[in-house]
Amino acid sequence: MATILVLHGPNLNLLGSREVNHYGHHSLQTINSALNDLANQLGHTLLIQQSNHEGVLIDHIHAASQKIDFIIINPASLTHTSISLRDALLAVAIPFVEVHLSNIYRRETFRHHSYLSDIAVGTMTGLGHQSYLLALRYAHSHLSNTNPDTTGANATWTCEKSEN
């Protein structure tokens, strides 16, 4: 059982009514409840936060230190502008996946650059609300593979010679 922080950046509180051609019809509440359902199935606890303020998001990242195992973040517009968000994620050194509902590479060129992608474990972009759910499935597999109880590092293997 792990604790995963889900962070939604500026304007994502308007999902469902905001530019539905890019972001789809699902509200943030619907996405969060689908994430909570999946987290329950996978046996993890989610802490979900949305903010329209860069500093508040940074405070959430700082507070994650020590108690959060993995971060799923849709930095929204801050993806393309925020060195502060990048520095906060580097400071806490918690593995994270960067999520986007829209395919940022099929949109305006200013959206093609991310200050976070090269320090993320990976990115999920362009798959609508599924981007979040797939990121959570990935987090589950990443955490299972890095848990010392489930990796080969601590496993004891016994080989028995068969008698023919």
Ligand code: DQA
């Ligand atoms: C977004 C893409 C960003 O470019 C944009 O500023 C957003 C949402 C997405 O989820 O597709 O607000 O992160």
